[in-house]
Amino acid sequence: MTAQVQLSIQNLTKRYKTGDGVSGISLDIAHGELVTLLGPSGCGKTTVLRSVGGFLEPDSGDIQIAGKSVLHLPPEKRPTAMVFQSYNLWPHMTVYENLAFGLKIRRQSKEQIREAVDRALRLVRLPGSEKKRPGELSGGQQQRVAVARALLLEPAVLLLDEPFSALDAKLRSELREELREIQSAAKLTMMFVTHDQEEALSLSDRIIVMNRGNIEQSASPQEIYDAPQSLFVANFIGRMNMLNGTADEGCIRLNHLELSNPKELRGEVVVAVRPEDIRWNDASLPGLAAVVKQVMILGHYAEITLLTEAGLVRMFLPREESGQLSGGQSVSLTFTKLTAYSKSSI
Amino acid sequence: MSGQGLSPSLETRKPLKSTWNSRGVKHSALGLLMVIPSFLLLLFMIVVPIVTSIQESLTGNDGQFTRDNYKYLFTDPAMKANIMYTLNLTVVSSVSVLVIAYLLAVFLRFSTGKLAKWIEKLYYIPMFIPSVIATYGIINMYGNHGWLARIMLHFTDAPFMKVLYDYKGLLLANLWFNIPFAAMLLSSALSGIPNAVIESAKDIGAGKIQIFFRIIFPLSFKSMLVAATFVVMGVIGSFTAPFLIGPNAPQVLGVAMQQQFSVYFETGIASACAVFMFAICSLVGYFYIRNMMKEER
The missing domain is CATH 2.40.50.100 (RNA polymerase II/Efflux pump adaptor protein, barrel-sandwich hybrid domain)
Incomplete structure (x- = not known):
């Protein structure tokens, strides 16, 4: 890989009291690459993602973004943005306020914010919905707003935690396509967590298959499908x-x-x-x-x-x-x- | 009432309709019968007394119409002092109750420590203690020969500060009686705010203060209004504690009203007092309902 490494996880270990967790996870994600963490529930993929976002403190290991360790930073100081499974929009704010909040914190001017929000809403195909509240939007629309909110912050790494799993199949594939378009147009670095192999195969530059807190295989969708390295991967994919x-x-x-x-x-x-x-x-x-x-x-x-x-x-x-x-x-x-x-x- | 069972052929229309009608009458009669008890209760316990008090407050000792009672209420120096004293106590007590209850609720919501767990189990106990007993408890604790005074005697000879029969004592009693309920309302509102919503705010870069003022406070504001209404109503109408441990002058309106009625036999002034208190409470109620409707829109 010649592209510059944007996110690097080294020897990440996080064990919960129950004994679940991940150990010795090392992976690199290049700039502009879309990598999917795929595995059955409880395999630790969300643990890795939340550690990168700063919502979990790893027991050991290091997480570097653009060459700098972010381990000591709280979520609000990390150059990451997350799209959550349950959208997590703020119900008391309008769509515009939801999108503008992060920019206001970054002390941008009103015109700048308005322009950026307009652009983001057009990008996720929801122009004209500024004044609506999240409760007035459908699930797919809410997740679009959540994606726009994350994109507005121009994160160094965009994290997605099973963002489409609460949506119906048709909408899911639609949003998947849109996301892929946005990602490749903006050369975003993305880490995507899913348990849906079809989603992983169709969306990713590279898939990392995880099982019981370990990485089973890290390869392109083609390779994962054609040459599964372990019996688990062979069984899990297709x-x-x-x-x-x-x-x-x-x-x-x-x-x-x-x-x-x-x-x-x-x-x-x-x-x-x-x-x-x-x-x-x-x-x-x-x-x-x-x-x-x-x-x-x-x-x-x-x-x-x-x-x-x-x-x-x-x-x-x-x-x-x-x-x-x-x-x-x-x-x-x-x-x-x-x-x-x-x-x-x- | 729906039109169910109204699809008859032409010949049977008339008899069917009439049976449906009689059934409808029966239904509405039953409905009325069920409403009547609460309606009568409302009529005789609230509507009639209000009308009588208004009437009485506008009647002089000679039985003629007069505005003197209200004039007395708002011009007599002692009465004016009572009103100001009550309003002052209500505002200060309510604000203190809400601030303390909110801080307590926030602590209970976000702390995972042992202390929070214990407070959570214990904080609503005051709600289950009758107000007379609690008031005597306060007397026992803060009185001239109460526990605190006796303990302080070991360290200093200076007389213990005056808590009972003073503003401080009433404030203390109001805190005791109102914090648990307000904290309960607020902490249920705060626990209704999912962690996920706070996480997403952190994710976009909001610090603790921003999260509090932009996310947590707005999302619990409605419950804050509900709590404020209940606390204001409770404080303004409080009687037991002010009667037992309140000062003689100025007095809280509830006590002043009782004195006018049972000691001076000034029913007109007592009624004017009651109408005035009711007017204040209606005002609070009006703001409460207006805010609720605004939220729903």
Whole structure:
């Protein structure tokens, strides 16, 4: 990465009394990069985000923004701005006052504030709503105002804590697109927390998958999807078939099917194959022997459930192609792409 | 009343309508019957006495119409002093109660320490102590031979300052009687302000003072008005404590009114006094209702 590092977290550890928390988290976010922290609830992603925002005091480690440690600064002195899950607008102020508050604190002139608020409202597509109170706006509009409020402060790092999870699916994808547009236009550095993998895959420059307070993998959405580094990531992101096999020198065996073994694993292994990476052939051809159990049409594609020698397998096919298969039919399966994990690593 | 059950065919319209009507009459009769007790209570306990007092306050000893009672109320030096004394005590007590109760509520809302926990458990106890008993408690504590005087005697021979039968004693009693309720109202208002809203203010750069004056105070202002109304009403109409530990002159209006009525048998002046107090309270009530309506709009 050639871009300048904007946010750097080094060896961050924060443990709660309950034993939950994060330990030894280190990550760098480049200027203008949108990084998503993704993981199941309780994995510590929000802990990392809130530590950066200053709302939590880490037990150890350092947080640097543009090369300067911000660890000793309270939230109000940090060059970060946060968009909260529950919007957290101030109900007694109008939209204009909500947006202007931060600028007033920064002692900007009235004209400057008016101009900046106008610009921000146009950016989040809510011009003309200055005089409304948050209670008069819908959830999506409130979150737009909250995004505008954060953007107005021109933060060095924008933090988003599951900002769209309280909204319905359609609105969520709409806001996601808008946010991405704003982010890339303004070259904002953003740290986005979500438990929604679809959101993470569609939005991010880079995804950091977290589990039980540790980083499992940090890579581009493409890489996370195609080459999950651990069984957890493989399981968490997208749909995956998990098949038990054995590995020895040169190859992995799934019953009679021999697969390549680039990682040179030994002993018991788990083979992970995406449903769209499975191809079927006539039963007479070599491959994993299987019997079709069920064909389900799911819109533009079909999900085929097959019973193989190695267990249940799900396969995605284009809808037209699925017409050639029917329940009880014997086929032979091959994989175009797969990842294997040693069982002892679990 | 809705038009339910009013979809009859043409032939049956008349009988149906009449049964519906009789049912409607029954319903409204039942409704009236349920309202009557409270209406009568309101009529005989509030409306009639107010009318009678107004009437009485405008009637002289000879039974003729006169404004002398009010003239006396506002010109007699002793009575004027009583009024000023009551208003002064009300304003000072109410402001002190609200300030102390608000500080207490803020402390309870934001402190996580043990002290806050204990105060939270104990602060409303005064509300459960009858005012007569509490007043005698105050006498026991601050009287000439009370606990404080006796303890102070170990350190100094100087006479203990005069608390009872003085402004200070009444102020103290008003604080005791009104702080718990005001603090309860205010702390429920403050606990209704989510931490998240305060966090977002911190996030955009607001310091503690700005958060207090721009977020916390405005969001609890409505409850502050409610508390202020209740405290003012309670203080202005207080009787037990002023009667037992108040000074002889000037007196609080409640006590003065009682004296005019039961000692001097001046029913006209006592009534004028009552009407005046009621007018002040109505004024407070008017501001309260106006503010509530403004908030709702």
